[in-house]
Amino acid sequence: EPEVTQTPSHQVTQMGQEVILRCVPISNHLYFYWYRQILGQKVEFLVSFYNNEISEKSEIFDDQFSVERPDGSNFTLKIRSTKLEDSAMYFCASIGRKNTEAFFGQGTRLTVV
């Protein structure tokens, strides 16, 4: 069964460092998303991406964040200068042309120290 794959599963980084979280969406899907879940809190929308550009972003997705689909298969989230409050699980999701429901990866746990 096709699945969304995220790497790494856990990333520890020092405050102020840049991190890149990687996702491989399901191969024929067209819409891609990043969500964040701070420990014990709700899943929050960060950004959606379609046709090689951002289609929507939340207030959380400020100038420190960027997304890219560099090679037609990977979908990355970059945080330029991490802050302690960026510590969270980051989930990638994708949706196919005819689907409504999003399929989620297993997440990357980001710990900023």
Next chain:
Amino acid sequence: QKEVEQDPGPLSVPEGAIVSLNCTYSNSAFQYFMWYRQYSRKGPELLMYTYSSGNKEDGRFTAQVDKSSKYISLFIRDSQPSDSATYLCAMQAGTGGFKTIFGAGTRLFVKA
């Protein structure tokens, strides 16, 4: 007012009980309603998906949507310890490209 409201629980029930999980929402544009199950430190896993008002049944799970009341429910019959997880309601205004808005999630514990 939050777009989606969901009681975070925790909800603790004995094995075999019927579980009722609920969400309310404020945005009348939502037309697609989902329930996801999330185990600790894992990604959300789709359980049920419904379009507009009505009921949908899948095994021990029944999803109900009442758009007039802006209220959705998930019922779990004959609950099992393996059903212990966080259940997230989620909704979208349209297909493909619309963001999914999640409730806070309800933590469910089913005791053997």
